[in-house]
Amino acid sequence: MAQRARIVLLSAGGLGPTAIARELSCTRQTVVSWRERYRTLGLTGLVDAPRSGRPTSVSSADILLRTLCPPPLGFQRWSSRLLGAELGISNASVASAWRAWGIRPTRHGGMRLATDPVLDVDVARVLGLYVAAGVGALAIECGPPVPGDRAPVARRPDVGDLGVGDARVGDLGDGSLADVGDGAIAFLRSIPSGGAPHPQAIIVAGATPWWLPDDEHRSAIHVAGSYRSWSRLVRVACLMAGARPRGAASVGALCAALRCRDPDAAFSWSVG
Secondary structure, three states, rough: HHHHHHHHHHHHOOOOHHHHHHHHOOHHHHHHHHHHHHHHHHHHHOOOOOOOOOOOOOOOHHHHHOOOOOOOOOOOOHHHHHHHHHOOOOOHHHHEEEEEEEEEEOOOHOOOEOOOOOEOEEEEEEEEEEEEEEEEEEEEHHHHHOOOOOHHHHHOOOOOOOOOOOOOOOOOOOOOHHHHHHHHHHHHHHHHHHOOOOOOOEEEEOOOOOOOOOOOOHEEEEEEEOOOHHHHHHHHHHHOOOOOOHHHHHHHHHHHHHOOOOOOOEEEOOOO
């Protein structure tokens, strides 16, 4: 109800749907839907209809974006019940969206990512991304929580529409599997060393990386269950990094590189 009321108030104040969506970290369609319901039905249009099986009016992307915003004063993290009340949906819908994105909020803006092993992290910046036939790897720098110094989600750079989930690119020919492995190892060796104060983690797609030597980066590897899960975690990590100035700069550089990517070739980028 709180978000719906703010949509109505901001609309009455002269803001358009795009500006309201940016302000509230939701989609433009969410703004339009609730604004039209208010125009048609008045205040009763902002109340959930008492019928079972109705489709949710809040997408999983909306839930993700709101999860990455700070919880109300007095709360250290979102619970599914608290966020459901904020968005006017059931806590089961929130929990389902969190499972789909592979996340669970922790204290002070951190996130537990559904990898093997589980990764509890607050992403300070993105260090690199590698995408090739059968391989996806994201390198991140982990940082301490910054509960009071986060950029609004709507202002953070987002890789959501840049095709990072297309992990099977190119036309594999003879010997290309070895080339992919060599390229992935070269990518890891290009990642700058962070040192103990800033631990690093590598999130890889699909399965334990067959291309990784036993003596290299093994302790930092966290495996996502599928390419789709991995690509969603890439987006989550980039949105988290965008909360900080250095992190936003790293994600912006990655976005710029992805826009110039050759879709028929392996992609390798590391922060300068």
